[in-house]
Amino acid sequence: LMAANQYEGFRLGLGLQTNEQLVRWWQIGGYAAWGFKDAAFKFQVFQDFVFHQKSKTKLRLSYTQDIAEVGGTHFELDPPLRRNDMYRNFAVSLFDSIQDIRFLISGNPVPNLSLWASAANRWVNPTTNYRYTDMPDGSPAYTLSELTVGLRWGIGEKFMAFGQTRLSLGSKLPVVWLQVTRGVDVLNGDFSYTRMMAQVEERYNWKRIGTSRIMAMAGWIPEDAPLTLMFNGRGSYTDFSIVSRYAFETMLPMEFVGDRFVYGFFNHSFPRLYQYKRLSAPYITVFQNLGWSDMRRPDRHQGI
Numbered sequence: 182l183m184a185a186n187q188y189e190g191f192r193l194g195l196g197l198q199t200n201e202q203l204v205r206w207w208q209i210g211g212y213a214a215w216g217f218k219d220a221a222f223k224f225q226v227f228q229d230f231v232f233h234q235k236s237k238t239k240l241r242l243s244y245t246q247d248i249a250e251v252g253g254t255h256f257e258l259d260p261p262l263r264r265n266d267m268y269r270n271f272a273v274s275l276f277d278s279i280q281d282i283r284f285l286i287s288g289n290p291v292p293n294l295s296l297w298a299s300a301a302n303r304w305v306n307p308t309t310n311y312r313y314t315d316m317p318d319g320s321p322a323y324t325l326s327e328l329t330v331g332l333r334w335g336i337g338e339k340f341m342a343f344g345q346t347r348l349s350l351g352s353k354l355p356v357v358w359l360q361v362t363r364g365v366d367v368l369n370g371d372f373s374y375t376r377m378m379a380q381v382e383e384r385y386n387w388k389r390i391g392t393s394r395i396m397a398m399a400g401w402i403p404e405d406a407p408l409t410l411m412f413n414g415r416g417s418y419t420d421f422s423i424v425s426r427y428a429f430e431t432m433l434p435m436e437f438v439g440d441r442f443v444y445g446f447f448n449h450s451f452p453r454l455y456q457y458k459r460l461s462a463p464y465i466t467v468f469q470n471l472g473w474s475d476m477r478r479p480d481r482h483q484g485i
Contacts, residue, residue, distance in 0.1 A: 187274035187419060188248065188308070190218025206231045214247070219308075221278075223247040238288030245283070248276035248308070252413030252438050254378065254400060256360050257331055258287060258297050269417040269425040273434045277409050280304040293338040293352075299329045302368050305409055310484035313407040316371070323407060326370030331360035355383040358398075364406070374406040391451040391464075396427050402440040408482050411438045414474060429470055435485075439474030446470045 184192040198210025211226035227243035250273055280303070287297035306322040316323060336354035340347040358380040366373050382396040400412045416432030417425040424430065427446045448468045456462040 184214075184270065186270050186276075187272060188219060188276050189216030189221075192216050194223075201231075201234075205234070216248075219248075221248075233288065236288045236290055239286070241283070241285045241287070243281070243283045243285070245279070245281040247279060247281075249279045249305075249409070250413075251275045251277055251307075251409050251435065252411045254398065254412055254415060254442075256333070256358050256378065256380070257285070257299060257329060258295055258333060268423045269415070269428040269434075271423060272417045272419045274419075275435045276308055278306045278308055292340055293335040295333040297329075297331050299327075301325075301327045301329070302370075303327065305407070307409075311408060312483045314481045314483060315405065315407075323371045324369045325372065325410075326365050326368045327362050328365065329360065329362040331358070333358050351384060353385065355381050357381050364410075372404075372406055374402055374404040374410060376406075376410055377401050389452070391449055393447070393449045394426065396446045397444070399443045400441065405478055405481060406440070408438065408485065411440055411476070412442045412474065413438050414442075414472060415444065424466075424468075429472060430468075437474055438482075439476045442472065442474040444470070444472040 182194060184194070186192070192214055194212055194214030196210065196212035199208045201208070208229045208231070209227070210229075211224060214223045215221070216223070223246060225243060225245040225247065227241055229239045229241050231237075231239045281301060282303075283299055283301040285297060285299040287295065289295050303325045304322065305325060312319070312321055313323065333356065335349065335352050335356045338352035338354075338356065339350045341350055342348075358378070360378045362376040364370060364372050364374040364376070378398070378400040380396065380398040382394070385393045385395075387393065402410060402412075413435055414432050414437035415428045416434045416436050417423065417428035417430050418433055422430045426448060446468075447470070448466055450464055450466040453462045453464045
């Protein structure tokens with residue numbers, strides 16, 4: 182319904198979707214949104230074909246006209262009802278305007294394993310003066326044709342049904358993410374590339390001394406590619422800094438960009454100091470974040 186970032190300012194939206202009580206094997210839906218700062222309308226329409234109810238195996242066909250963060254380190258399927266990047270999104274300022282046609286098939290062959298594969302054709306238009314020097318006609322816009330496979334494995338993770346989605350009850354063991362995208366020069370695709378990402382996160386309860394959360398992630402693009410496919414530094418600093426559990430609070434969102442990276446995030450929350458009725462229950466959290474990144478050919482990225 183509501184969101185905010187440095188590019189759109191305040192974003193107001195609405196999403197609607199049919200459920201299985203109308204047609205059990207087919208759902209249709211979409212969303213519409215308006216950014217008050219960029220004064221632009223965004224929308225998506227989609228339809229899902231459900232092949233197997235128990236494993237949530239479905240095919241989604243979608244068309245999206247929206248914006249996408251430049252150099253984002255996101256996986257195609259987000260965790261159920263979790264948004265680790267919610268506070269960081271307030272600081273993000275650099276986006277591309279995109280039009281995206283996508284075929285996505287996903288499912289859970291076992292409850293704690295999610296698999297997905299997609300084929301997409303994406304038209305990208307930078308919202309800044311950025312130019313990628315490998316474009317033969319010098320145009321700022323380009324087309325990406327992509328094939329993606331990925332998985333999320335919550336080792337020992339359990340879930341509770343929550344309507345058509347699932348609420349994670351957590352796990353004492355790691356959650357592993359892997360995703361590989363291959364860009365191909367067919368269907369007007371301008372580049373050939375491979376984009377690989379991996380992530381491991383774990384939460385451990387030490388009982389009397391609190392809870393530790395650890396996340397490590399890495400990515401690599403062996404070939405040259407436009408900036409939108411690079412990896413930004415997950416910075417969350419603007420004129421102010423909001424605590425974001427898995428981001429660098431002293432780094433601007435696009436202060437560093439690379440074609441390879443390794444990031445590590447650690448934080449530990451100590452037990453509550455005291456609780457005053459139901460009004461206040463403060464606690465202390467300590468953070469330590471480390472990162473390394475590099476870019477092979479920065480000279481190919483102009484205007485930024």
